[in-house]
Amino acid sequence: MLELRNINKYYNPGTINEMCLFRDFNLTILDQEFVSVVGSNGSGKTSMLNIICGSIPTDQGSIIVNQTDITTMSEFKRLRKIGRVYQNPAMGTCPSMTILENMSLADNKGQSFNLRWGTNKKRIERYKESLKSLNLGLEDKLDVTVGALSGGQRQAMALLMATMTPIEFLILDEHTAALDPKTAELIMELTDRIVKEKKLTTIMVTHNLRYAVEYGNRLLMMHQGNVVIDQAGNNKRTLKIEDILDKFNEISIECGN
Numbered sequence: 630m631l632e633l634r635n636i637n638k639y640y641n642p643g644t645i646n647e648m649c650l651f652r653d654f655n656l657t658i659l660d661q662e663f664v665s666v667v668g669s670n671g672s673g674k675t676s677m678l679n680i681i682c683g684s685i686p687t688d689q690g691s692i693i694v695n696q697t698d699i700t701t702m703s704e705f706k707r708l709r710k711i712g713r714v715y716q717n718p719a720m721g722t723c724p725s726m727t728i729l730e731n732m733s734l735a736d737n738k739g740q741s742f743n744l745r746w747g748t749n750k751k752r753i754e755r756y757k758e759s760l761k762s763l764n765l766g767l768e769d770k771l772d773v774t775v776g777a778l779s780g781g782q783r784q785a786m787a788l789l790m791a792t793m794t795p796i797e798f799l800i801l802d803e804h805t806a807a808l809d810p811k812t813a814e815l816i817m818e819l820t821d822r823i824v825k826e827k828k829l830t831t832i833m834v835t836h837n838l839r840y841a842v843e844y845g846n847r848l849l850m851m852h853q854g855n856v857v858i859d860q861a862g863n864n865k866r867t868l869k870i871e872d873i874l875d876k877f878n879e880i881s882i883e884c885g886n
């Protein structure tokens with residue numbers, strides 16, 4: 630379980646540009662929840678992910694994972710137990726290394742460098758097996774550098790690599806936004822399959838309202854650093870895109886847009 634407790638986050642504190650994004654922000658995410666997060670530009674979605682991953686500090690409050698306070702834990706340490714896939718397919722993989730090297734790197738995530746690194750026949754077979762599950766033919770391209778793959782192939786690999794070792798959370802930061810519609814669909818289906826197979830607790834930020842409604846078992850909508858829609862279970866299952874659009878409209882009228 631992940632708990633964000635009484636989080637305060639200021640940007641540019643003490644300057645003329647000071648901005649309080651989160652004021653007493655609270656959120657609890659249960660194990661195996663697949664949470665879609667939507668919201669207008671600047672509503673705080675990426676900042677929330679960054680706070681969870683330790684990429685940015687908070688000014689107040691605590692981050693608790695399974696009763697352990699990780700508020701002061703470094704990003705590097707947190708990422709041992711968090712798989713993160715970014716919007717840019719270039720970010721989740723190492724483009725100058727081969728598919729095999731990338732798989733080996735992901736397989737050894739969080740471990741200190743030692744002689745157990747490297748690959749052997751058994752490992753290669755295992756990597757091939759998981760690459761095969763992507764249905765992209767990557768299992769026959771182990772020696773190809775990842776930089777030579779298409780954006781969709783790289784994002785599929787990023788997803789596979791992020792979930793290769795046991796993780797507490799999968800964080801998806803608009804991970805289909807840079808892909809063409811058909812590839813995005815493929816990556817979403819793959820995401821859903823991996824999340825279900827591995828029973829992952831997942832937080833997915835997306836601007837695609839259809840994906841947010843269709844996938845996952847909880848939906849959050851954020852606005853100005855607050856959660857303005859939070860629906861799970863049956864309420865989430867019956868939620869429609871129009872419901873979210875209505876809320877978007879309501880908010881923009883309130884904001885005078």
Ligand SMILES: Nc1ncnc2c1ncn2[C@@H]1O[C@H](COP(=O)(O)OP(=O)(O)OP(=O)(O)O)[C@@H](O)[C@H]1O
Pocket residue numbers: 640641650668669670671672673674675676677
């Ligand atoms: N490093 C930063 N320094 C100053 N302000 C920032 C910084 N990062 C984010 N902000 C501000 O915080 C607010 C929330 O930004 P954030 O990127 O978290 O929103 P978002 O919901 O992810 O937006 P988008 O949908 O456009 O990606 C915005 O007003 C943004 O300008």
